[in-house]
Amino acid sequence: MSFTYIRDLQPFQFNKKLKVRICRIWRPKLIGSTDQFGGLQCILVDQKTDAIQASVKEIDYDFVAPKIKPGSIYEITHFYTGRNKPSHKIVPHVAQLFFNERTTFKELPTIQPHIPRHRFYLVDYTQLSTRIDKIDILTYVFGHITAIQPLEQKMVGNERLEDKCEVCIENIRKEDVRITLWGNTAKTFDAQALQQSTSPIFAAFTSLKVKQFQGKIVLNSSVSTLIFINPDIPELAAYKTIFNDSTHAVKMLPSSTTQLMTPQYLEAAKKLSVQELNVLDPETHKDTPILCRAAITRFDIRNGWWYKACPSCFKQL
Template identity: 50%
Template sequence: MDLAEVTPIVQLRPYTKMEKIKVRVCRIWKSNVPGTIQKHVNLHCILVDEMNHAVEASTKDIDYEVIASKIEAGSSYEIMNFRTIKIRGQYKVVPHETQIILTDTTVFKKLSNVFSPIPRHWFFLQDCNSLYPHLDKVDILTDVIGHLTAIQHLEPKQINQRIVQKCDVRIENIRKEELSITLWAEVAERFSSLSLQASSLPIVIVFTSLKVRPYLQNIVLNSTAYSLFFIDPDIPELNSYKSMFSNSKDPVKTLPPLQVNSMKLRFYGQQGELQSMN
């Protein structure tokens, strides 16, 4: 019988041995080497416990396939034999200062029943009014929730020597203030492939791990290599949005292509961001 004590996520510390955690994997993504095709660097995931505290976990590339075969988003596990380190100083997706490293010796015990319910999702949600302090800062990335109002078809953009797809999206918050989000590369392609016409209205979406940037005296959120999206996620905020926009039966609008004449784009950094350049 395994009697190892479960450590709450809030008590995790870098470089300190912990016997076991009991968590749900609330999202998984992979990071790629820029300029290569599906070259996996490592796997990332967000783990959340019954106290609704979250921590990022990741693998080294040598352990990517092993870990990817053992876990799935939405499932709960007891996890043992892992390491902890200090999380990177930039591009964090959770506030926790500790990061878990999963290796080929890490043990996952899948739980069919969890006595204390563990939330299905965890997001670092920011209100529109709190975005200005995050302009061009990359210490921690931003998650937002909104009612989907408009979407632009995919547009190819040349980034250095390669073509990257982009897609603009409009959402509005609970106060019906509009916000623009620009999705790039894989996340843009995945979002554009959705059959939104088949979705029941209103459509409420969370976009994760966004960079807050200024554009023509407005705020625009840009996706990064860590970004994902979730339609109608099971979180308390969803009920408020569904109630507020319950009478909104207008279909999602199609945005016209953005005319960019003299603006060039360049790619920089492993995080998959884009920046305008005159």
């Protein structure tokens, strides 16, 4: 059986053979869960530099996971293909692969022609505005890390606390963008190690969602987001030429709570009275910082008195 190129794969096929590198693997947690997973996901790339996603169901995880590792090249047989999902695609391909306990993986030595270690579909910062709220395919960016806001917790949807970390990056034109990492992606991001580095840090961020907040573009991680520090890709050389000295070390930003209480923030906030707050439409002012100075005159304790707080430190949320 001859090898099939990734670009020639179509949905609903079987009896194919691939020669590919597994360039990344991740095990996504189910949203809202701390100990339940949604199987295993992989991105494969071949010598034509095309990529495709492969999925492993949770029931087959223990059969497949021990057989593969990121970075290695494999001859893969006994898999089948399906149609790629209509939204939140990881790579632009019409098909998706499915591995199970019958799938065979034969590890190969380094071969010629070369198969790249990574395959990122990078979006230029000037094109991010065209991706706002688009969910057909997730977004990749690359940049020089300039600052990090350390891990903290934030209430999501008024129902659960979620780990959060923010990263600022810039391109070689010194255009910048902010990335918000959530959940396990935020928790496993080693901000301290990056801060201690005396050399410029460059990173590729995969599978991001593009949003707009207070007129600025913000990128948010998804359950499929992975971060690659100083990856071996063609773009890296140009960045090293521009940011080639220790003055470009990573800065640490204060927490969100500290930022909200700065004199500059309070000065810029819209000042309103309690009477004005009562008639304010929250939908049209949800992104507007507001300052109201008032005195507490009494508490309505007929049904108890409470405020939303962290269950550990009782700090108000």
